[in-house]
Amino acid sequence: TEMDHSGSIPKLMQKIGEDKPIYCSKMGAKNLEAHFNRKFNFQVVGTGDSLKIGNRTFSFLDTKMLHWPDSMFTYLAEEAILFSSDAFGQHYAGDMFFDDEIGDEIMPHARKYYANILLHFSPRVQALLKDVAKLNLKIDMICPDHGILWRDNPGKIIEAYDTWSRQEPTRKVVVIFDSMWESTAKMARAITSGIESEDVNVRLMNTRKWHRSDIMTEIVDAGAIAVGSPTLNNSIFPVIADVMTYIKGLRPQNKIAAAFGSYGWSGEAVKILNKDFEEMKLTIIDPGVKVQYVPDEADLERCFELGVKLAKTLKEKLS
Numbered sequence: 131t132e133m134d135h136s137g138s139i140p141k142l143m144q145k146i147g148e149d150k151p152i153y154c155s156k157m158g159a160k161n162l163e164a165h166f167n168r169k170f171n172f173q174v175v176g177t178g179d180s181l182k183i184g185n186r187t188f189s190f191l192d193t194k195m196l197h198w199p200d201s202m203f204t205y206l207a208e209e210a211i212l213f214s215s216d217a218f219g220q221h222y223a224g225d226m227f228f229d230d231e232i233g234d235e236i237m238p239h240a241r242k243y244y245a246n247i248l249l250h251f252s253p254r255v256q257a258l259l260k261d262v263a264k265l266n267l268k269i270d271m272i273c274p275d276h277g278i279l280w281r282d283n284p285g286k287i288i289e290a291y292d293t294w295s296r297q298e299p300t301r302k303v304v305v306i307f308d309s310m311w312e313s314t315a316k317m318a319r320a321i322t323s324g325i326e327s328e329d330v331n332v333r334l335m336n337t338r339k340w341h342r343s344d345i346m347t348e349i350v351d352a353g354a355i356a357v358g359s360p361t362l363n364n365s366i367f368p369v370i371a372d373v374m375t376y377i378k379g380l381r382p383q384n385k386i387a388a389a390f391g392s393y394g395w396s397g398e399a400v401k402i403l404n405k406d407f408e409e410m411k412l413t414i415i416d417p418g419v420k421v422q423y424v425p426d427e428a429d430l431e432r433c434f435e436l437g438v439k440l441a442k443t444l445k446e447k448l449s
């Protein structure tokens with residue numbers, strides 16, 4: 131019922147006749163009414179129901195919380211098409227409609243969509259994939275409500291969802307930071323060098339340059355994150371707070387973590403970041419590195435060693 135799916139319903143109904151039935155899930159009926167503050171001719175359908183229109187048969191599968199409470203899959207048996215609502219979508223709009231037209235270029239978009247829209251529902255995605263497999267449906271095409279349609283190899287996006295929803299860590303660390311006067315930035319670069327010295331992949335992401343959704347996309351398959359913030363007004367830097375709030379909501383799992391940051395006098399940032407990690411149930415592998423004002427060689431060496439520790443701990447975990 132989110133407006134990007136439903137916004138044109140009143141206009142459409144005006145055109146085709148307001149008495150026409152709208153087939154939707156139970157929550158769909160409730161939520162559409164709450165959006166448009168009026169009732170339509172809602173016909174509630176759900177898992178196990180089917181609907182014959184002419185020589186076409188539509189059957190339904192509730193997919194609650196993927197990603198709204200009203201979400202539902204619709205399967206068109208005669209054409210072997212799965213209309214998957216938000217699942218398997220991408221925030222992509224272009225002049226191509228099908229996976230075979232765009233090729234593998236679409237996968238980063240699909241991954242970004244998963245990371246930012248569905249990651250926190252990963253256990254439900256796992257359950258849904260099992261349910262769909264049990265139904266043994268012939269699927270020639272998957273039509274999500276966003277982005278391109280999967281007709282060349284629908285199995286590819288199903289497999290990708292299986293991988294992403296398992297949240298299995300890989301040999302990759304994401305280093306996220308912001309900095310007012312470059313001190314925390316220097317620390318971030320030293321940590322990155324430490325990680326690289328252990329032959330582990332690393333993404334260094336300055337929150338001034340990267341949108342939170344790009345950061346989240348990198349986190350999905352990372353085995354570890356390091357977050358750095360200067361202390362500002364006894365707290366963390368607001369942009370880092372923004373990113374941490376966002377990451378927390380999407381509930382990444384199975385990751386190790388460490389914090390770092392420069393400070394002037396009170397230095398609360400590392401403690402606050404560690405508390406965030408605890409709430410996110412990430413494994414904190416080090417109390418974190420704090421540096422007063424500008425890091426000297428010894429401080430940068432401590433940062434390098436933190437990078438080494440992150441990389442080594444991750445490698446041990448994956449071995």
Ligand SMILES: Cc1cc2nc3c(=O)[nH]c(=O)nc-3n(C[C@H](O)[C@H](O)[C@H](O)COP(=O)(O)O)c2cc1C
Nearest residue numbers: 309310311312313314360363364393394395396397
């Ligand atoms: C507006 C402002 C507020 C600050 N508030 C604090 C503070 O409450 N506690 C503290 O320890 N340092 C505080 N600092 C000092 C910074 O944390 C310090 O300059 C640090 O080295 C900045 O790191 P950066 O170069 O990564 O930005 C503040 C700095 C600024 C500019």
